[in-house]
Amino acid sequence: MTLQRKHNINILGEGPPIVFLHGFGCDQNMWRFVVPAFARNHTVILYDLVGSGNSELAAYDHGKYGTLHGHADDLLDIVRSVATAPVTVVGHSVSSMISLLATNKAPDLFKAQVMVGPSACYIDDADYRGGFSRADIEELLETMESNYLGWSAAVAPQIMGAPDQPALREELTNSFCRTDPEIAKHFARVTFLSDHRADLRFCRLPTLILQCTDDFVAPVEVGQYIHRAIPGSEYVLIDNTGHCPHLSAPDASVAAIRRFVQRG
Amino acid sequence: MGYPAGPEDNAAWRRAPCGLLTAGTDGLIGQANDTFCNWLGYRHDELEGVTRFADLLPMGARLFHQTHWQPLLQMQGSIAEVQLDLIHRDGRRIPMLLNAIRRDGPEGYTDEIGAMVATDRKKYERELIDARQRAQTAEAGQRALNDELAREHRRKDEFIATLAHELRNPLAPFANVLEVLRLRPGDAALWDWGYEVLERQLGQLTHLVDDLLEVSRITQGKLVLRREHVELSDILASAVDAAMPPIRTAHQTLTTALPPVPLTVDGDRTRLTQIFCNLLNNASKFTPEGGAIGLTAMVVDGAIVVEISDTGAGIPPEHLERIFDMFSQLHAPLHRATGGLGIGLALVKGLTTLHGGTVTARSAGLGQGSVFQVTLPLVRSAPDSAPATATATRHEALRKSRVVIIDDNVDAAETLVLALDMLGHSAQCAYTGLAGLQLLERAAPDCALVDIGLPDIDGYELVRRVRAAPWGRDIVLIAVTGWGQEADRRAATEAGFNAHFTKPIDFTKLDVAIGELLRR
Numbered sequence: 001m002t003l004q005r006k007h008n009i010n011i012l013g014e015g016p017p018i019v020f021l022h023g024f025g026c027d028q029n030m031w032r033f034v035v036p037a038f039a040r041n042h043t044v045i046l047y048d049l050v051g052s053g054n055s056e057l058a059a060y061d062h063g064k065y066g067t068l069h070g071h072a073d074d075l076l077d078i079v080r081s082v083a084t085a086p087v088t089v090v091g092h093s094v095s096s097m098i099s100l101l102a103t104n105k106a107p108d109l110f111k112a113q114v115m116v117g118p119s120a121c122y123i124d125d126a127d128y129r130g131g132f133s134r135a136d137i138e139e140l141l142e143t144m145e146s147n148y149l150g151w152s153a154a155v156a157p158q159i160m161g162a163p164d165q166p167a168l169r170e171e172l173t174n175s176f177c178r179t180d181p182e183i184a185k186h187f188a189r190v191t192f193l194s195d196h197r198a199d200l201r202f203c204r205l206p207t208l209i210l211q212c213t214d215d216f217v218a219p220v221e222v223g224q225y226i227h228r229a230i231p232g233s234e235y236v237l238i239d240n241t242g243h244c245p246h247l248s249a250p251d252a253s254v255a256a257i258r259r260f261v262q263r264g
Numbered sequence: 265m266g267y268p269a270g271p272e273d274n275a276a277w278r279r280a281p282c283g284l285l286t287a288g289t290d291g292l293i294g295q296a297n298d299t300f301c302n303w304l305g306y307r308h309d310e311l312e313g314v315t316r317f318a319d320l321l322p323m324g325a326r327l328f329h330q331t332h333w334q335p336l337l338q339m340q341g342s343i344a345e346v347q348l349d350l351i352h353r354d355g356r357r358i359p360m361l362l363n364a365i366r367r368d369g370p371e372g373y374t375d376e377i378g379a380m381v382a383t384d385r386k387k388y389e390r391e392l393i394d395a396r397q398r399a400q401t402a403e404a405g406q407r408a409l410n411d412e413l414a415r416e417h418r419r420k421d422e423f424i425a426t427l428a429h430e431l432r433n434p435l436a437p438f439a440n441v442l443e444v445l446r447l448r449p450g451d452a453a454l455w456d457w458g459y460e461v462l463e464r465q466l467g468q469l470t471h472l473v474d475d476l477l478e479v480s481r482i483t484q485g486k487l488v489l490r491r492e493h494v495e496l497s498d499i500l501a502s503a504v505d506a507a508m509p510p511i512r513t514a515h516q517t518l519t520t521a522l523p524p525v526p527l528t529v530d531g532d533r534t535r536l537t538q539i540f541c542n543l544l545n546n547a548s549k550f551t552p553e554g555g556a557i558g559l560t561a562m563v564v565d566g567a568i569v570v571e572i573s574d575t576g577a578g579i580p581p582e583h584l585e586r587i588f589d590m591f592s593q594l595h596a597p598l599h600r601a602t603g604g605l606g607i608g609l610a611l612v613k614g615l616t617t618l619h620g621g622t623v624t625a626r627s628a629g630l631g632q633g634s635v636f637q638v639t640l641p642l643v644r645s646a647p648d649s650a651p652a653t654a655t656a657t658r659h660e661a662l663r664k665s666r667v668v669i670i671d672d673n674v675d676a677a678e679t680l681v682l683a684l685d686m687l688g689h690s691a692q693c694a695y696t697g698l699a700g701l702q703l704l705e706r707a708a709p710d711c712a713l714v715d716i717g718l719p720d721i722d723g724y725e726l727v728r729r730v731r732a733a734p735w736g737r738d739i740v741l742i743a744v745t746g747w748g749q750e751a752d753r754r755a756a757t758e759a760g761f762n763a764h765f766t767k768p769i770d771f772t773k774l775d776v777a778i779g780e781l782l783r784r
Contacts, residue, residue, distance in 0.1 A: 023331075024331055025331035025332050025335060026331075026332070026335045026336075026339070029339055030335055030339070032339065093331075132323065132327075133323075135323075136323035136324055136327065137324070137327075138324070139322060139323055139324025139325070139327075140323075140324040140325075140327040140328055141324070142324060143324045143325050143327075143328045143348065143349075144328065145393060146347045146386065146389060146393075147328065147332070147346055147347055147348075177332045177335065177336055192327075214290075216318065216326060216327075216330050217327065217330045217331070241289070241290040241291065242291075242330065242334050243330040243331070243334070244330075244334060244335055244338065247334070247335055247338040247339065248289065248334070248338060
C-alpha cells in the first residue's frame with residue numbers, strides 16, 4: 001500500500017509547503033473554502049487521517065491509533081516523503097494536537113503551526129475546564145451509533161468495491177462524514193479522552209492559535225489555556241459561531257493564517 | 265428580527281404532522297411550527313428568536329451537531345436522516361429523525377429543519393444494535409467452537425492412523441509364529457517360544473483395546489466408580505507392584521516418599537490404582553534406561569497430592585496443556601516395543617476428574633524430565649474406621665510385629681505409631697524412659713524404637729537396663745536420634761542397640777530394617 005493510497009494524499013499548487021489536517025468527524029474536504037487561497041503560492045498538502053474519509057480503512061490499527069501519537073507518526077511519514085522544505089502545518093481540532101505531537105517529535109521538519117479550535121483536554125479536571133464530562137463523551141458515542149452516516153451495510157461494500165466509480169460515492173448522502181462506524185467510535189474515544197496538556201510546554205515552533213468567539217467544542221478559555229501554555233504562541237480570536245471557522249468564516253480564517261504564514 | 269418570515273397564515277405549515285423550524289447560521293431558531301412547539305412543550309416565544317436549535321440537544325448530541333451536522337450543512341447544503349434526541353421542556357428526551365436544508369437568501373443563509381418523532385424507530389434500532397452485538401458475540405463463540413472442532417477432527421484423524429498402526433503391530437509376530445510353527449511342527453521348544461510370543465502380543469492387544477473402551481466409556485459418561493474408603497498407601501503399593509516389571513527391565517530406580525500417616529480417599533480402588541499405574545508406566549516408558557522415577561505423596565491444603573517424576577524425555581511448554589487430550593501422544597516411547605496410543609493420559613485425566621481430582625503436568629522442557637501431579641480430595645476418617653482396620657488386617661497376614669516407641673516428643677511418638685501401623689505393625693508408645701521400661705516389660709514387643717534424649721533416664725541407660733533384664737535380651741532395640749555422627753552410632757551399639765536411625769526417619773528403610781532384624 002502506498003502512502004498516497006493509505007492517506008488519500010492530494011497535492012496542489014507550488015511554493016513553500018503547507019499541510020492541512022482535518023479534525024474529527026469529516027475529512028480533507030473541510031478545507032475546500034481555504035485551500036484555493038493558499039494553492040496560488042504554496043504547495044498545499046491535503047490528506048485524510050487513517051480511518052477517515054478515503055483513507056485506507058484496512059490500515060486502521062486499533063493499537064497504533066489507540067493514541068494520537070499514531071496519527072502524529074503518520075504526519076511525520078508524510079512530511080518526510082512529500083516535502084522538500086520545512087512545512088507549515090495547519091491542524092483543526094484534534095489535529096492541532098496531532099501536529100503538536102509531531103512537531104515536538106521532529107521540530108526540524110516544520111516551520112510553523114496553526115491550531116484551529118484546539119483543545120488539549122476535553123474533559124473537566126479539577127481546576128481545568130475542558131467543557132465536558134466523561135458521560136457526555138459516552139453520549140456522543142451513542143449518538144454516533146444511531147447515526148452511521150451513509151454507512152448502511154447495503155451501500156458500504158459497493159463503495160469499497162468500486163474504486164473506479166467515484167461518482168457513486170458523491171451521490172451518497174452525508175458522504176463527507178462517512179466512515180466505518182467502529183473506527184469512528186474508536187477515533188471519537190481516542191480524541192475526546194485524550195489529554196495533551198503536558199505536551200504543550202515543549203512546543204518551540206512558532207504557533208498560531210485560531211480561536212472562535214463561540215465554540216461549543218473548544219471554548220475560549222480552552223484556547224487561552226493553550227495560548228498561555230505554549231511559549232511565545234500567538235492568539236487570534238475569530239468572530240464565529242461553531243467549531244469550524246474554516247467552513248463558516250473562511251475569509252477571516254484565511255486572512256489570519258496568511259498573516260501568520262507570510263510573516264514567518 | 266433578521267429571519268425570513270414564516271408562512272404564518274399557512275395552517276398547513278403550522279399544523280403539519282411533522283415539526284418544522286427555521287434557524288439562522290448562528291443556530292438561533294427563527295420560526296417553529298405548532299407541531300414542533302407542542303412536541304417539545306414550549307410556547308413559540310420561548311423558542312423563536314431566543315433559543316438555539318443546539319440548546320434543545322443533550323450534550324452528546326450537541327457535540328455531534330458540531331462535529332457532523334454543521335460541517336455537512338456547510339459542505340453539502342443539506343443533511344438527511346440524522347437521529348438525535350431533543351429535550352422536552354420537562355426534561356424528557358424525545359428521539360427525533362431530522363432533515364435539514366440550508367437556503368441562501370437576501371438575509372444570508374437559513375437552515376430549514378424538519379423533524380419527526382422516532383421513539384419507536386429508535387427503540388427498534390436499539391434492539392437491532394443490541395441484536396447485532398449479540399450476534400457478533402455469538403459468531404465469535406461459534407468461530408472458536410468451529411476451530412476447536414476442526415482441531416479435534418484433525419486429532420481424531422491422526423489417532424485413527426496411529427490406532428491402525430498399533431493394532432497391526434501385534435499381527436506381524438502372530439503371522440511369524442504361525443509360519444515358524446507350520447515349518448517346524450515337531451519342535452517343542454519352538455512351541456513354547458511361540459506360545460510366549462502369542463501370549464505377550466495378545467496381552468498387548470487386549471490392553472490396547474481395554475484402554476480404548478475405557479476412555480470411550482468415560483467420555484460417554486458410562487463409567488461408574490465403585491466408591492469406598494481406601495488407603496492411598498494401598499493404592500500406591502498396588503500401582504507400584506503393577507508398574508515394577510518394566511521399571512526393572514529398564515534398570516530404572518523408583519524412589520518413593522510417603523507420609524507417615526494414613527491418607528484416606530473416597531474412590532474406586534481399581535481405578536485409582538489404574539491412574540498411578542498409568543503414570544508410573546508412562547514415566548518408565550519415556551525415561552532412558554538407568555533413569556530415575558520418583559513417587560511422592562503429601563497433603564497440601566487438605567488435599568492429597570501425589571507426584572510422579574522422571575528424568576526422561578520431558579514435555580515442551582506449548583504441549584503441557586494438550587497432553588491430557590485424547591490422541592495427543594507427543595513422541596514415540598524411548599525404548600522397548602511398548603507402543604502406545606496416547607490415550608493413557610486421557611484415561612488418567614478422565615479417571616481423576618471422576619474422582620473429583622485434577623491432574624497437571626510440568627516440565628522444564630524437552631529432555632528435562634517431567635512431573636505429573638494428581639490431586640485428590642482427602643477424606644478425614646476416624647482412626648478406627650473400617651478401611652483402616654481392613655488395611656491393618658491385610659498387613660497382619662503378611663508380617664506383623666509388635667513395636668514399642670519411647671519418645672518424649674508426643675507428636676513424634678504418635679506419628680511414628682501411625683506410620684508403623686500403616687506399615688503393618690502394631691505399635692504402642694511411652695513418653696519417658698521409666699514408663700518405657702514398664703511398657704516394654706508388660707508388652708514384651710518384638711522391637712522398640714528408643715529416643716536417646718529422654719527426660720528421666722536417657723536412651724543408653726534404658727537399653728542397658730533392658731538388656732540386663734531377663735525379658736529384654738531378644739527385643740530388637742533401635743536408637744532414634746537427632747545426631748548422625750559415627751560416634752553416636754558407636755555409642756548406641758555399645759549400649760546394646762541393634763541399630764541406629766537418624767531423624768527424620770525414612771520409613772521404608774525402617775520397615776526393611778525391622779524386618780531384617782527380626783528375621784535374624
